[in-house]
Amino acid sequence: MRTLSLRDWLRSLREQRVRTLTTLAGIGWGTFSVVAMMAFGEGLEGIMQERAAGLGRGIVIAWPGTTTRSHAGFPEGRALRFTRADVLSLLDDVPQLEAVCPEYSARAQVRRGELVFRTQVNGVNPVYGVLRTQNVELGGRFLNDADLSGERRVAFLGDKIKRQLFGAEDAVGRTLVVLDTPFTVVGVMEPKLQDSDYDGDDDSRICIPATTHERVFGRRYVDDFLFRARDTRETAAAIEAVDAALGRRVGYHPDDAGALLVWDTTEDEQIRRYIFTAMDILLGGAGLFTLLVGAVGVGNLMFLLVRQRTREIGIQMAVGARPRWIQQEVLMQTALLVTIGGAAGFSGAFAVSAVVGATPLAATLGRPHVSPAVALGTIGLLAAVGLLAGWFPARRAARMDPVEALSS
């Protein structure tokens, strides 16, 4: 293809300044809608996932319930109780499980010097830190196996209770008192986002070894326990196996729906995924529609320009321009319009995403992120839009009869 007179065409665009600008704005706005909406959706999804991960990734929380049917000589209505050993036996009995952690839960008075707080003090195993996404601040550690077997009086603090007790000071190695028993702080949790909980936020929680908890609080039965399947897609099967294994061990009917109460967080994740897919479709669809309206605008402008330039097209043909070149030329001009509008929309979406990501809004909206997939998809979409908008005007231009065009 030979390039025709681009300069000449730009001059005729200038004569249609208002139309050109509104058309460019249409494509720009459409592109902005698609990209920005997808970017914001992705940012929101990211922060929601992060918040959800604050509770734990792919975990199930289980509580002992009350039997609803008689079994093995026991009447119905029996409140079940699980020991730490019952819970830990699951690791051997249920091969689908990756990890299991018993949890004792208590509210207790916590003291450091003059400062006194009532807060959550939980007795757990070392794996708790991983299951509940409790990352450790530099300079500390989570509870370990030696703490557990030695019934050590050590504590791991949530970041908020640490601030309340120690302020900005380093807490590791310092002492605090729980129920008149002194504990040494071994670590502090990194601040995290958490959108759900079952006995208070982790930032106000103090974790101590389960063994120590049993001794200090005089407990024999766990309040709840956590587990995670090796493959989180197999979580439902794992729950069933856990239910059956515990039923055999403590004596309840495997089909008893009241015996074991579970919160399967992987179900929430499933729901979240559905919601976000629906949101992507909705928002993307709205953007797509805007873009299509923009395409109609571009097509219109190109038709107008072709009609306005009928005589010029006739002249070009008379002096040797092939109809095929004219057609390609109109397509190129359309592509140029779409590219300019699209680039403007893209830049706008990038700019707004960057600005929102840098402001406090990011805490609620997340960091909008233009993923390569969205970018490539939008570019592909714009190319399709350009072709669609340019095709018919281009064909009309190429099919002009030079004699008629010259006499217009």
Added chain:
Amino acid sequence: MIELRGIGRDYASGDATVHALSDVDLEIETGEMLTLLGPSGSGKSTLLHLLGCLDRPTHGSYHLLGRDVSRLDRNQLAAVRGEQIGFVFQRFHLMPRSTALENVALPLRFAGVGARERRARAADLLRRVGLEDRRHHRPAELSGGQQQRVAIARALAADPPLILADEPTGNLDSQVGGEIVDLLLELHSEGRTVVVITHDEGLAARTERTVRLLDGRVFADERVAPDNG
């Protein structure tokens, strides 16, 4: 150079068929200059469009430089126009948004000539038609005579062997028109084949051959010594 055999061109007009041209035989030698003369509606414009490969005949054959161009497709016809034919129109038909220089360079663009050479050749041609100081003017800033000179320069840009002029003086006063005819005669004297359409007997008298058309047929084909005194 040009050989028309049994050329006819029909148009559908409503239910009727209009025979704009019927049964035209015409031969034009290389280097000849001739006038196609006829009243309006005689078919001379149709004949010029056919000669200029802007249109295709309904019947008959057209050989241009030994090649049958009557059955070429639209893209091929455009190529023939670009390489073999230079047009000069009554209404000048310059690109209104382009400068004189850009207008003259336009055919070179389609011939694939590079930008620098296009500009140089267009400037030479404008100098030749006496408009070197008007090269950056738009058509609207030029007089009719100047516009027609630009058009002639453009017709010469791709150095075509055949120049077709359609009422080249029709929109000009007699003095300016005379200068344009002088320019066309000059092209003829350089060896180019020039065909001029007109209904102006005076113009016809300045060419050596006149073909008269009436009702779509060749009515007379006269060869006389041109009166260029």
